[in-house]
Amino acid sequence: MYNLSCYNPGSFILAGIPGLEKFHIWIGIPFCVIYALAVVGNGTLLYLIVVEDSLHEPMFFFLFMLATTDLILSTATVPKLLSNLWLGSQEITFTDCLTQMFFLHFSFVVDSAILLAMALDRYVAICFPLRYTTVLAPQVIIKLVVGIVVRSFSVILPDVFLLKRLPFCGTRIIPHTYCEHIGVAQLSSANISINIWYGFSVPVMTVVSDVIFIAVSYIFILRAVFHLSSQGARQKAFGTCGSHICVILMFYTPAAFSILAHHFGHSVPRNMLILFANLYVAIPPTLNPIVYGVKTRKIQDKFILLFTLKKTQ
Secondary structure, three states, rough: HHHHHHHHOOOOOOOOOOOOHHHHHHHHHHHHHHHHHHHHHHHHHHHHHOOOOOHHHHHHHHHHHHHHHHHHHHHHHHHHHHOOOHHHOOOHHHHHHHHHHHHHHHHHHHHHHHHHHHHHHHHHHHHHHHHHHHHHHEEEEEEEEEEHHHHHHHHHHHHHHHHHHHOOOOEEEEEOOOOOHHHHHHOOOOHHHHHHHHHHHHHHHHHHHHHHHHHHHHHHHHHHHHHHOOOOHHHHHHHHHHHHHHHHHHHHHHHHHHHHHHHHHHOOOHHHHHHHHHHHHHHHHHHHHHHHHHOOOOHHHHHHHHHHHHHOO
16 A cells, blocks of 8 residues: 555645745735736737738747747646745645646747747748748648647657656655656655656757757858848848747746756755746746737737727727
């Protein structure tokens, strides 16, 4: 019975942000505001892309996918964080923990792949403008989307089974506000070397390769832009890439900082690392629709038109 309970733990305890318990209520307020902005911003973006025919283009279809995965990413973590901080609801079932972990990592890998697809979109639009509709035909877009989802699902699903095979006979207190693969695996008394190696290889196979291909695509984009004869054409080309570059920096820079801080920032207090990890999954989904709303003229116009019509009705 003891061994059976080890392999089928009923629940875990999410410790929240240790050391900052007396500030939990106040910490929850900005996260609640950030999450509300993420839901409203991405929801509005999804609505505009669906109802406006002029936004039915490859770039906006990828943006639709980005907004969807951003909502999944923030919804998988922030509501549980708020219930932890405000209501003291620290318990999470093993099944819910695995579900949260899956959608957290799945959304991250999908987001990275979408940014690569958007880099491909910008590369074709700038380097082969006359062949844009041919190269990125609807059939090609569908294949890209299916490939992104299948790849992400295939590399993250094994995390679930790697955790289910582990016994959890000791402490079941997770020193964090959400479940993530290695954090949960470290609670097991068994050998977790497979979890560690797989957890290391997935980012290398997916995210790092995405970053490399994005960098290569922008090398070709920059070379094509600098060969344009008109200054106005160069500015227009840079303008079409501006929002995408901002989103890339917002997505990868905090991730790189978080990884470096966890591995080398031993002097950084753990509660600060946990707080930053929560900001990382909450802030990019909030800022992405704002960046595209500010830098994309078509979205600006449709957004203004939407609220102008509502006021006149």
